[in-house]
Amino acid sequence: MNLSKRITSMQASPIRKLVPYAQEAISKGIKVYHLNIGQPDIKTPETFFKAVKNFKKDVLEYSFSQGMPELIDAISKYYKNYNMDFKQDEILITNGGSEALLFSMIAIADPYDEILAPEPFYTNYNGFATAVNVNIKPITTKAEKGFHLPSKNEIENVITPKTKAILLSNPGNPTGVVYSKEEIEMIASIAKEYNLFIIADEVYREFVYDGLEYTSFGNIKEVEDRVIIVDSVSKRYSACGARIGSIASKNKEFIAQVLKLCQGRLCVPTLEQIGAIELYKTPESYFKEVNLEYKKRRDILYNALNNMNGVLCKKPKGAFYVVAKLPVENAEDFVIWMLKDFNLNGETIMMAPAEGFYSTKGLGKDEVRLAYILNEKDLSKSMEILKAGLEKYPKKLTKTTI
């Protein structure tokens, strides 16, 4: 009575596995600042709760498998603001971006097929892929280059006859990279040349700083039949607990096939969809305000990191994460040490070791991911704690590894 190989070989969440150390610290009375998770503290627009609370029916019925027409309509309108034209029958509502990713993988790849993804990548890409027997092949990117893509040639070298798609998050989790228009066009041309799908995880679309131009794969006409946009309300409207995501694609056969999976799980929760309809009507000004807030936080984090000896971190341009190289041999050991053996006036921080975001063995060992989802004061304090921790860490490398 063995469990399956696919489940036993699945990686446990590197973001969550150190939680027991944090719990231990808290139980000793130490305050822990959580920079390890992407749970924003920004208020969810009130319109969400109002709509949910206004639900009047007696029976909480199944909704449509493809999603509520009003929500699909709201998302279609939202995309129009970004010059993307997705019709009603080109959008499916999913249980978070997570299900959108899982369903896309199932629909595109058979067992032992391959999907390329720039590493470090969102760790659950690997989890979902392993669960459904798809191999993620990494395109390695580097801290020194701000995690931008390597040359076309280097990417082509990873492609095999089993490659079915390229999967990218842009803005990037965990790196905060925002790909340039040239990078997007390069990926598009590779996809066309090698006949691949593009799975574009754009859940952080609005989180781009410094007035940088953002190019969605939905804006590249020549590949519109091969682009699948994965989206979610989680970060955009600080509604992670709603679990409302979506798939948008102009490839009608892809949508028709994924609809079978949607029908299999019947529907996405009714009330959360009703709330999400209102989220998509949130005025532009909300994003501007939120964006400004995150930019401030990004600056605090970035400036502080660059003032620490031996830390390498290029300025992240999007999302709310950064991957920083630390002057330590093993970042996981350091993260644990910060929780177990260190505190500054009764306070410490929790970070995510970055190794789990890489698929190539040995990479990312000296890196951590930090999420800047705390208010300015707490973030500043967290950076003081990190600085003090690095200074006191007994296994600190005296010469940086960079």
Add this chain to the structure above:
Amino acid sequence: MNLSKRITSMQASPIRKLVPYAQEAISKGIKVYHLNIGQPDIKTPETFFKAVKNFKKDVLEYSFSQGMPELIDAISKYYKNYNMDFKQDEILITNGGSEALLFSMIAIADPYDEILAPEPFYTNYNGFATAVNVNIKPITTKAEKGFHLPSKNEIENVITPKTKAILLSNPGNPTGVVYSKEEIEMIASIAKEYNLFIIADEVYREFVYDGLEYTSFGNIKEVEDRVIIVDSVSKRYSACGARIGSIASKNKEFIAQVLKLCQGRLCVPTLEQIGAIELYKTPESYFKEVNLEYKKRRDILYNALNNMNGVLCKKPKGAFYVVAKLPVENAEDFVIWMLKDFNLNGETIMMAPAEGFYSTKGLGKDEVRLAYILNEKDLSKSMEILKAGLEKYPKKLTKTTI
């Protein structure tokens, strides 16, 4: 740029595929009674909505990947009423029973492994299995025997070295069968002998009529390490749109491995879990009332069907479905004809052809599934319509095929 074989070979929902014919009938002004879907008309307990509307936080945050502790606790207590003892760390909350099934399959079977299931079965078993490359092997059951299980020997004949589990719904969808204690014990002994998991889909646990004894797989001590109970609030509390399901198992390794899948999709919606906590506190009297209502409906349906010439239908003992053999060669043609070409005083009915619930080719061609989820008046009228339709159907078999 082909889509995967697993998605293209996946069966489309036989319950939903005739929807366009119903829509056409409705557009012609014909009233359609829906006996084709399992959406009950019973009121969802108000406590669900109250709890949701009472949510006070500003940020709709992620919940725990394994589910909210209060909900897990409520489910653990619920099982105690049925003499099942599942601890907090033996229960996981899922996106409906659907996700519980999908995750169980992934955790138990690798590609091309097999899971046995009595047919006719809930059609999405096949859908999920195809999506993750698991082969469902049918144990054929028959209308003439009220869809009870065949002999131990017949079941053993379907087992191969690739068989990993037996999957059953009890009470049964689509058949309404309730397995006897002897049948449950036979399955348990086979599972033990051949070292198989038992995936027990018991979402209709409370829907058992005529004072029949109900035996859960959770009550069979000798197989407690190999039993996985799939559950859901959808039918139990008429809360299909909440999409709250669960997995319960005393096999801790199984739970630990499935938790990785739960972490991959982060969490189940927060608000719906808050509502579900209250559902599980619904007093016994609710079930008694609901049960009585369904029993009345079952009787109306069963008596009416038995008064129709050439219709075969053993009295269903549970859930709210029945599979009936009709005196027609092709039930799907008849279902379509009822929608396209027939009405009784401007009214007709929609049924689900049963062929899609069988995996053995050719079986169920002359059968339909009827859900008795309408009130007594509408149900009686629906039966009049069916009777009149059968009488008028030009391709009716003069001698029954039974």
